[in-house]
Amino acid sequence: MNKIIQGRAWKFPDNIDTDVIIPGRYLRTFNLDELASHIMEGIRPDFPTKVKKGDIILAGNNFGCGSSREQAPRALKHAGISAIIAKSFARIFYRNSINIGLPVIVADIKADEGDILKIDLEKGIIENKTTMETFKIKPFNDFILEILEDGGLVEHYLKKGRL
Template sequence: MEKIEGKVWKFRDSIDTDVIIAGRYLRTFSLDDLASHVMEAEDPKFAEKVQKGDIIVAGWNFGCGSSREQAPVALKHVGVSAIIAKSFARIFYRNAINIGLPVITADVEAESEDIMCIDLENGVILNKTSGNEFKIKPFDQFMLDILNNGGLVKHYLKANEE
């Protein structure tokens, strides 16, 4: 997997799935409609301002609450390339990996607008704005393959083509 680089969007502790995508929007089958409301409880203009490749940095317990798969799907569809948080709800973490959205458990120093570079294979996160470097546990090859293939289902299908 190539390095992930993008602008930081910083969020607080305990961002739950209803904050990521409110339940009232779950009736749509359009990913564009769903993504247009992502994180609006925290920043009503987030979906308009976020750029493809941007990175979310958050505190403890990101993705807590319900097991709705639409939360990581909406974040990925709007262009978020990775999420770094001090901890994740287990189901959110698994749902994110299943759709090919990298989630990294780490305590990093970053502010909104900083530029971060993430190297999952070598276990390094660099805040290019501050120059601070953070070591993380490198992702193993199996996880990298799932992410590189776009998620668990695509990984399975690719593995069974051969």
């Protein structure tokens, strides 16, 4: 995971719950390819086929509310989502995302669907490369950056020899 992330923005409204991210009827499998092929299909049927590696989700308030299913952030990450920017997150979704190495950023920025966003996690800057606007965000602390760089919490502790 790079401390600099750049990708195309996909916009979503407030209150995207984990059942919208990955509907419960698909949770009978642990196959990440299968799960990723159904992300957001209830709200955006074309999303699973159009999302590309490096893309970024830009959402409103309360992203990831609902159940605590870890498959939601895992499926998004496996589909190629490199970061999620939202005005606010459900706490468990936020923590699950960090735990699997998916950057989640609390910010309210101006961007349209398809804009190219560049995120510097260490410096705390988001640039909208399409409109040339820059937004300050709270930078991630060193510990969270290490977890993200290592690919998640388990990988972080394996690298440190603590598991």
